[in-house]
Amino acid sequence: DIQMTQSPPVLSASVGDRVTLSCKASQNINKNLDWYQQKHGEAPKLLIYYTNNLQTGIPSRFSGSGSGTDYTLTISSLQPEDVATYYCYQYNSGWTFGGGTKLELK
Amino acid sequence: EVKLLESGGGLVQPGGSMRLSCAASGFTFTDFYMYWIRQPAGKAPEWLGFIRNKANGYTTEYNPSVKGRFTISRDNTQNMLYLQMNTLRAEDTATYYCARPLMYTTLAYWGQGTLVTVSS
Numbered sequence: 611d612i613q614m615t616q617s618p619p620v621l622s623a624s625v626g627d628r629v630t631l632s633c634k635a636s637q638n639i640n641k642n643l644d645w646y647q648q649k650h651g652e653a654p655k656l657l658i659y660y661t662n663n664l665q666t667g668i669p670s671r672f673s674g675s676g677s678g679t680d681y682t683l684t685i686s687s688l689q690p691e692d693v694a695t696y697y698c699y700q701y702n703s704g705w706t707f708g709g710g711t712k713l714e715l716k
Numbered sequence: 717e718v719k720l721l722e723s724g725g726g727l728v729q730p731g732g733s734m735r736l737s738c739a740a741s742g743f744t745f746t747d748f749y750m751y752w753i754r755q756p757a758g759k760a761p762e763w764l765g766f767i768r769n770k771a772n773g774y775t776t777e778y779n780p781s782v783k784g785r786f787t788i789s790r791d792n793t794q795n796m797l798y799l800q801m802n803t804l805r806a807e808d809t810a811t812y813y814c815a816r817p818l819m820y821t822t823l824a825y826w827g828q829g830t831l832v833t834v835s836s
Contacts, residue, residue, distance in 0.1 A: 644822050646761075653813055653826035654761060665824065697760060701821040705763035705779075 614708035622716040629685040633698035642702035718742040725830030738797035738814030745795040746770040754810040
């Protein structure tokens with residue numbers, strides 16, 4: 611089974627900061643990776659699909675990149691409404707979520 | 717507008733059974749795979765399985781952690797998705813979501829979830 615490791619588990623940042631969240635797969639997942647945002651008490655929400663494709667309606671400050679085993683979600687200028695937990699999800703071999711990164715305001 | 721609405725959750729005793737439902741609307745149901753995902757409180761989501769679309773024969777795939785205990789089915793005349801859960805354990809306690817992909821894999825639309833609590 612493919613394991614997905616997200617880092618850091620918790621990230622504190624200030625409004626306006628550039629924020630980078632990481633997701634590492636235990637083997638090559640060929641860019642078959644999505645990013646989801648989950649706010650407290652809500653269902654996960656799709657942000658980025660197939661590594662770097664922005665879902666309709668998602669602000670352009672969100673972007674994704676990566677290849678092989680290493681993937682990144684970047685928020686170019688953190689906004690208060692971005693406080694949430696972010697999950698990566700691979701579907702190259704089986705289907706696996708990462709453990710999440712909780713993003714907080716400093 | 718795509719809408720997914722889960723129902724059927726609640727309290728069940730260990731060893732018991734429960735069937736969750738997901739009412740789908742706003743799209744051609746038979747065109748899409750449909751997924752079940754669960755999330756224990758404070759933990760990451762876990763993919764449970766999916767049922768394929770009409771073009772792929774409505775076949776199913778399951779997470780090994782639930783294979784043999786959980787069954788996914790669909791009623792295409794009613795636009796309903798189901799999750800039959802048997803021999804429930806305390807570790808099955810979670811919020812259960814149904815989801816529709818963009819095409820086959822990316823989980824673009826989610827329901828609001830239904831809470832299942834397995835406890836005596």
